[in-house]
Amino acid sequence: MTDRSAPTAGVDDRVVRRLTLARWIVVGSFGFLALMVPAFVAVTAISSVQNGHRPIEVAVLAVVLSLPLGWQLLRMVQHRLGSRKTRSSFAFWSSLGLLAAVAVCLDLEVLTLMAVGLWWSVAVLVADRRLMIVVSAVLLVLPWVRFATFEERDPWLMLVIWTIPVVWAPIMLAANHAVLLLWDVANEAHAAREAQARLAVSEERLRFARDLHDLLGHSLSGVAVKSELAARLAQRDPDRAAAEMVQVQQLAREALREVRAAVSGYRDVDLAAELASVRAVLQAGGTRCTLTGADVGLTPEQRTTVAWVCREGATNVLRHSSARRCDLSLAREERAVVVEMFNDGARGSAGQVQYGNGLTGLTERVAAVGGTLSARPVTGGGFLLRAVLPAEPAGAPEARPAAGTERKDVAA
Template identity: 55%
Template sequence: MATRPETAKKILIYWMDGMVLLMGIAFVATIAVAAQMSMIGWVGAAASITCLTVVLVMFSLILRDAFDNRPRPTVKLLVSGVAVVAVLLLPMPRDGSFMTWEVVAYLWLSVVLLHLPFWATALMGTALVTAITVMQTGHGGPWQAVLLIQLSGAVLMPLAMWSWRWLWWTIRDAHDSQAAKSRLAVAEERLRFARDLHDLLGHSLSVITLKSELAAKLATKDAAKAAAEMADVRRLTGESLTEVQLAVDGYRSLDLDEELARARAVLEAAGTRCVVEAGTGELPPAARALLAWVVREGATNVLKHSSASRCSITFADGVLEMRNDGVHGTNISAVNGTPNGAGSGLRGLAERMTAAGGAFSAGPVRDGEFVLRARVPA
């Protein structure tokens, strides 16, 4: 499934393709009408249609090449430029009752801006405006009015194209920033856990290793000292186990309000709008701890397995509900008390809630959303 930035890119490019296609149809129809009215010959009309087709097709191809970055000028850009010159030089209806063909030159200039620096594009645009103004003035009309019209086209079309691509770059950079924030949050949590684990067990395991080696050396020389060293090893092992249990209990003793606030912050940092409506102040501590685990695992599930744009967390009548609109992939695994086929996190939640006398379910619903519900014991 395509990501949201990829979908936005396709929409922007296909929208531009549609506009170019409509422009091409209008050009071809105009040339055909002019040939039918004997304003230009059929050979000249065919040549004009061919050159216009080359310009418009090359425009779409060049746009795709230059949409993600600023490439160096290519053969496509040169071929398109030659076709533009041909369009301007070939016989066209120019009595004012038909559309102006100069828009093709400024369409080409707009993709030149995506390849060349601004100063180079400005020089090329100046040359185009000067040449087209001279040609138009030769067909009659005040040169001041012609120059103003050409300047407007030479400025507005490249500016519109630059803004079009800038919009895509903004969408892409925003998505990359959100993904980086999510990766950073995961890395910080891993670092915190690794640091805590090192502080708890690093020293104790080192001492246990040394005393075990000493006891092994004393076993054949001084059995009493060896037994004393092993007693110390047994004591240190018990203390380390107690410290680990206390640490695990600390991780398990979650605060519901903190988890709700953390879930909203993390989801919104990842680009998912999160609304929390949960009045949980009167819940007993055991129920609050259960729901805190539900919120944590539910938020993790949204981050890892969905592309949700919105998520709501509500609590009413003893039921906490998390609903998001990013159903796909692993996110749609159903869990209903007996979590067959579900991920280990959801399976663990179901087992925890069932053991405490509550109820748990998670899965997609008909309106295309993923809903997680947890009912705490009465």
């Protein structure tokens, strides 16, 4: 593996960690917001009971009602996080009813109005705009309507009590809006990474299809033309027809040779690119992938084999496990190069494994270079794919396999 792939892998890990952290920040922020409502209500209820403004039964009722109020507040946010177009009418109206009941129980208190401001800062982001204009106007006017019924009035004190939540609510609205923007950016970034992985696969398929088309188009066209000419000459000029068929045979062999060369180059996978692809695909599927010992001085043949081991191992993780973590390690021992791929989401008990076509083909590929492959669940949970390849001196000159050897391998 080349040195330039290591920074890329580190960047991928950091991006995934940041996106996951962003999601947890959003969920935690709104969870804390839902807990603030019962906290404000509880503090107001305790203060009212101590000052003799409310009976203890009414204060307890307000605290009890604040718990489902916080839950319905979180439900409104949950619908917004799930889909921008989805709204929960039940969560909105039930939370508004609970809020009104709590306000009736505790009357005009600063923390009560601040709890109302918290509810408003969430509802305005998820409810219908026209509806929220009406609700906002009612919430602004109701405290003054209630104040007009007091026998002893202090307009300046009331103005202070009313101004605090009026200023508090827009601040919380701006904070909640910023958190939701963070959520949207994190989701869009995850979607972009998945789309990038799918696009890379599609581009590789198109590239190989173009290569085959370019290789076979001319040769097969020549085969078709000459075979048609040989068919017309078969009766009147057998010798020339035979010559044309010889040329058809030569064209077919040349086409087969070109296809074998193309497939051989396609199968000669670049280890650095494959490791980066494996990490990106696993992380896009929700599996955290760590890599150790990538630069161990492999020969080109060993790099190709290791790349196929990593590709098949990643495919098995995605198809046959529910892994949250996958550890990939490359190590050079005294007489061998060891590749291990462990994931923590194996299905089945230790010692039981059934090789499918992928593992069977991979075993044959590893055996072709003198190595061995084992794949088995391990005690305590997890699955270990292990390949042992014969080592060559790390400083030995790297030579490409001979052309005849390549043709033999492709033909096999």
